[in-house]
Amino acid sequence: MNIEFLANFVYIISSILFAFGLKFLGSPVSARKGNILSASGMLLAVLATLASGHIINFQWILIGIIIGAGLGALVAFKAAMTQMPEMIALLHGCGALASVFVDWTAYAVHGAGDLTNTITLYLSIVIGGLTFTGSGIAWGKLSERLPGKPVLFAGQRLVNTGLIASILILGALFILNPSQYNVFLVILVLSLFFGIFLVIPIGGADMPVVISVLNSYSGVVACTTGFVIHNTLLIVVGSIVGANGIILSIIMCKAMNRSITNVLFGSFGAVVKKQGSGEKKEAKAISVEDAFLILENAKSVVIIPGYGLAVAQAQHAVRELGEFLEKNGCDVKYAIHPVAGRMPGHMNVLLAEANISYDQLMEMDAINPLMENTDVTIIIGANDVVNPAARHDKSSPIYGMPIINADKAKTVFVLKRSMATGFAGIENELFYYENTRMIFGDAKQTVQALVAEFKSSHL
Amino acid sequence: MELIYLLFILVLSVFLGFALISRVPPLLHTPLMSEANAICGIIVVGALIAAGAEANSTLTVILGTSAVALATFNVVGGYLVTERMLKMFKKKDTTK
DSSP states (O other), X not given: OHHHHHHHHHHHHHHHHHHHHHHHTTSTTTHHHHHHHHHHHHHHHHHHHXXXXXXXXXXXXXXXXXXXXXXXXXXXXXXXXXXHHHHHHHHHHHXXXXXXXHHHHHXXXXXXXSHHHHHHHHHHHHHHHHHHHHHHHHHHHHTTSSOSSOOOOTTHHHHHHHHHHHHHHHHHHHHHOTTOHHHHHHHHHHHHHXXXXXXXXXXXXXXXXXXXXXXXXXHHHHHHHHHHTTOHHHHHHHHHXXXXXXXXXXXXXXXXXXXXXXXXXXXXXXXXXOOOOOSOOOOOBOOHHHHHHHHHTOSEEEEEEOHHHHHTTOHHHHHHHHHHHHHXXXXXXXEEOTTSSSSTTHHHHHHHHTTOOGGGEEEHHHHGGGGGGOSEEXXXXXXXXXXXXXXXXXXXXXXXXXXXXXXXXXXXXXXXSSSOOOTTOOOOGGGGSTTEEEEESOHHHHHHHHHHHHHHHHO | OHHHHHHHHHHHHHXXXXXXXXXXXXXXXXXXXXXXXXXXXXXXXXXXXXXXXXXXXXXXXXXXXXXHHHHHHHHHHHHHHHHHHHHHOOOOOTTO
């Protein structure tokens, strides 16, 4: 009894450490300290559990820990920064599956228990199961092992409705008679299928929302498992993570001007329609040499990166260009749209990796008021997030989406391979503006050519 | 009676979560998510109990051990990857 009290006391300390860990993430200066605090909270919780007297066999635990820690360290060090979203999807999936196994063991050993216990057990395996397979599909799509396009087939709605109905009906049966092992297993299998069907119709571009939602689910699963095995620490942590996922999902949806139900249940492909392109407008191209002359005289430059920048691996070239501009007495900032990249905050990580100082990375709301006093904006690999149609064209599918007001700058450079449209298939009117100049070609090569111009002029 | 205490904890923790996380700047949203992910690996506590209890059957041994491995993977992978990302966030060296 006493030792159990002590273990629970340590759990309180762990929760406090987790809370401070998240609090310190409020600033890049203290963030690393926060991560270490959080990790020590985790270590404390594990040690307290091992010492709590519930544990009799250590051999299997040791094997599990060695395998898990070894693989975890390997994957964490190997993953490239562009692969972060899929890495996180993978971790979500593993956590969810672990929860399902814990629930299953509890059920196999102790049975379902009283009514509330049975209900939480049911919820836990359903959410855990669908989070596991949903994360698996998200991982596949993000790592391009599966097609990123929405997978749609005839009767999809029927299949989904059937799955939901069966999970609910079997759930009712299970709660009324919790001793039916078979029903338990069928519910688990159906939930696994449900997770697959939930994520396959969602397109690659909507993955930031999906990851955030799965993050929330993984928290909810930890929480429900906490109810199943009566562990307060799981409930505390699970609810915090659940809240985290909800907040990030809302931020992502706002940035895309879409509701969460629209992202999760309505395929974006259906919205795209052919734009009534009246007269054929002409975009003005500019050579690298002329672009350099303009940049050389610029006093302030804002670079707007999109995921295309990361795909072209142009971060380091961009940083070099930024350094030359600064040496030339120019103020350089980076404007980051919330949905730039494949998950919340992804673009910041990619630029930080290229050694770009984080105080140059500006949020959309902070940079927009400064746009009118900016000499040049350079748009690299971004498209829809700078389309002015979102501000005024009510017929545009992206109308109402918050954008970076790149067009307000004196000169706009767009680095682009061709005049092809963005993922949403929407014509970008910015390309035809009076102050816009297109620099065609591979983004990385163009930036490198600009860097070369600076080098030759300063030597 | 115990259920009501657990619910009490749940509700307050959700509020705590909202209060803490709404202060994290978008700059750090990716590390935030991997950190949240890592602490979600707290399920390892449940996994330890599942794996360490007196072995009832082969099934529970397999389930428990797998749960420990998966949860440890989540914890270790999550914290290390967060550390790797946070290490990259640097302010420009002013001493240069």
